[in-house]
Amino acid sequence: MAEQWVKLLAHWKGCEVFQNVGCTGPTDLIIVHPELGICQIDVKCDVFAEHSPGRAPSWKMCSGYQVKAPIYVVRVRPDGDFSKWKAQWHTNRNKATLCPPGWENFWDNDNRTYTTK
Numbered sequence: 001m002a003e004q005w006v007k008l009l010a011h012w013k014g015c016e017v018f019q020n021v022g023c024t025g026p027t028d029l030i031i032v033h034p035e036l037g038i039c040q041i042d043v044k045c046d047v048f049a050e051h052s053p054g055r056a057p058s059w060k061m062c063s064g065y066q067v068k069a070p071i072y073v074v075r076v077r078p079d080g081d082f083s084k085w086k087a088q089w090h091t092n093r094n095k096a097t098l099c100p101p102g103w104e105n106f107w108d109n110d111n112r113t114y115t116t117k
Helices: 002-012
Strands: 016-019 029-033 037-045 047-049 058-060 071-077 086-089
Touching (some): 002 029, 002 071, 002 086
Parallel strands (some): 037 071
Antiparallel strands (some): 016 029, 029 037
16 A cells, blocks of 8 residues: 555645566566656555564664665555555654655645656
8 A cells, every 4th residue: 555655645746656466586676767767666554563672663664675666665544544654754863864865845735746758
């Protein structure tokens, strides 16, 4: 479902989206933006889990730290109703966003639409 959400959102923003249908390789999706270019995506779905005893549960991503550029991780937080899910770029331990230059605000839910015309 997370990949479907990312495909839908990217397409809604005016991009062409190509999916890896074979479930092989590190790339789940290729997004072609009319101005920003091409971006290879690996989609990871966050899970709500306990980290250690005594700590409150929180959202966690599994295996995203292994992905290296030119492939970028998009995290999906499936919190509540499908319409309220959030997509965001993965960040490193220093909270720096890991994405291609110019794509930093692409997943913001600001109702900004792009066109390929």
